[in-house]
Amino acid sequence: MRDVVVIGGGLSGLAAGYELEKRGIAYTIIEVKRRFGGGIRSTTARGFVMDAGAFAFRLPAAKVLPPEFELDQRILLISGDACVFRHSTETLVGAFADRLQGGRLMRMAVSSIGRLGNRFTICLENGIMLDAGALILAVPARYAARMLWNLAPEAAERLAAFRYDSIRRVSLGYRKRDLPARLDSDRDSTIRFIITTDEPGRVPDRDHLLMQVGLRASSNATAKETIDAVTQRFGWRAAPLVARVDFWPEADLLPNHDGSHRKDLSAIRDLLPAGVSLIGSDYCNEAPTDRGVARLDERILSGKQAARDALEYLKAAKK
Ligand SMILES: Cc1cc2nc3c(=O)[nH]c(=O)nc-3n(C[C@H](O)[C@H](O)[C@H](O)COP(=O)(O)OP(=O)(O)OC[C@H]3O[C@@H](n4cnc5c(N)ncnc54)[C@H](O)[C@@H]3O)c2cc1C
The missing domain is CATH 3.50.50.60 (FAD/NAD(P)-binding domain)
Incomplete structure (x- = not known):
């Protein structure tokens, strides 16, 4: 039983x-x-x-x-x-x-x-x-x-x-040489976090960088609009090699x-x-x-x- x-x-x-x-x-x-x-x-x-x-x-x-x-x-x-x-x-x-x-x-x-x-x-x-x-x-x-x-x-x-705050997780993979020498990682009210890594296992090799950005996002922006907003916000002009957006409507509990x-x-x-x-x-x-x-x-x-x-x-x- x-x-x-x-x-x-x-x-x-x-x-x-x-x-x-x-x-x-x-x-x-x-x-x-x-x-x-x-x-x-x-x-x-x-x-x-x-x-x-x-x-x-x-x-x-x-x-x-x-x-x-x-x-x-x-x-x-x-x-x-x-x-x-x-x-x-x-x-x-x-x-x-x-x-x-x-x-x-x-x-x-x-x-x-x-x-x-x-x-x-x-x-x-x-x-x-x-x-x-x-x-x-x-x-x-x-x-x-x-x-x-x-x-x-x-x-x-x-x-x-229960009521929630939603989050968009934006993942962007770049060649390091395509990014500004000094990365601006300042957050504002829409950016919850930004974590970067160039650890082998996470990126093709040490010449690449993976960014995972957490956005407070209740808007109906499309994936492309979200990626554009993030790259413009940080001034990353080159197109990322990979880009992905995951939307979590119920990420954090408001209370x-x-x-x-x-x-x-x-x-x-x-x-x-x-x-x-x-x-x-x-x-x-x-x-x-x-x-x-x-x-x-x-x-x-x-x-x-x-x-x-x-x-x-x-x-x-x-x-
Ligand atoms: C965008 C985002 C980023 C996060 N980042 C981090 C982080 O960096 N570090 C960290 O520590 N945590 C992070 N978290 C939190 C972390 O994901 C969660 O704490 C953890 O994964 C929750 O696990 P859980 O088992 O409690 O719930 P869940 O992962 O939600 O699992 C619940 C399971 O129940 C199943 N289920 C639902 N309804 C039914 C049903 N009727 N019958 C049978 N099965 C059902 C679902 O399919 C699911 O598999 C993040 C969460 C989000 C949304």
Whole structure:
């Protein structure tokens, strides 16, 4: 019998699954897409490795990576205490995913969650129904809201009310000789961060540079308009060798900036039935940083903790 169902195969869900795996618990991860990773997604073009979402993280975050993954050699310090994975952040997703031997249901979306006796029921959009003793919801708030509508309507209502700041991630690859000798990296109100690297593994060779720029962008600008705006803003006249824009309409929670999110989160958690955990970037107490480095460590630790909580709950329920 399945003990735990983890819904969502982003970093948080994968970390929860890995902890369950290590503890020998019967679990299944359900992921709506054909790939794990959620907001962590990378592409390669002409030797440039570009992360659409999570790119940089702080060095202390590396300390929470399971030592058995042996990722130390695959991490690069790029500026201050900001690091990146040498060959894209998907390295981290792969390290977790490769170690999950438990059940996984890919390309299947959870539509609702209910209760039957002391078990949770999980309905998938294709009509399949599963059950579990405990649940870990590792999905953004608007999906969690839909799933919880029957089981915890008040929590669902609060989750559906989350509001976000959007971000455009612009990735540009250049030959160094095509750029001004001194790069202007001043930010203004529209530029959230700019991170550059010429590390081999990220660029074709040391004669090239990759820029990842985070723009606050609620406008409907096309990808081309966005790229033009960035290159003009910095005075980079040459055409980039590669250019890519990823739009994240729900990147940062707005209430995070004024601290009210913490209160809201604790109210939501109180409204959830015992045995249900809610984890992921939407439920983080900390405000986002403005340097483009976010909290991959927080995602991993909360996944681990949710797995432990599920175990405690299952033990107590058996007594
Ligand atoms: C533009 C951008 C840049 C970022 N940059 C950084 C960075 O530089 N450093 C950093 O540390 N962090 C960064 N982050 C944050 C980082 O991406 C997230 O913290 C992390 O990837 C979130 O992982 P998660 O597992 O909590 O959620 P997600 O990655 O959102 O995963 C949720 C998963 O649930 C799945 N799902 C959704 N609905 C269902 C359903 N109904 N049924 C089944 N599955 C479902 C989704 O497909 C997804 O795979 C960035 C985020 C964005 C948007």
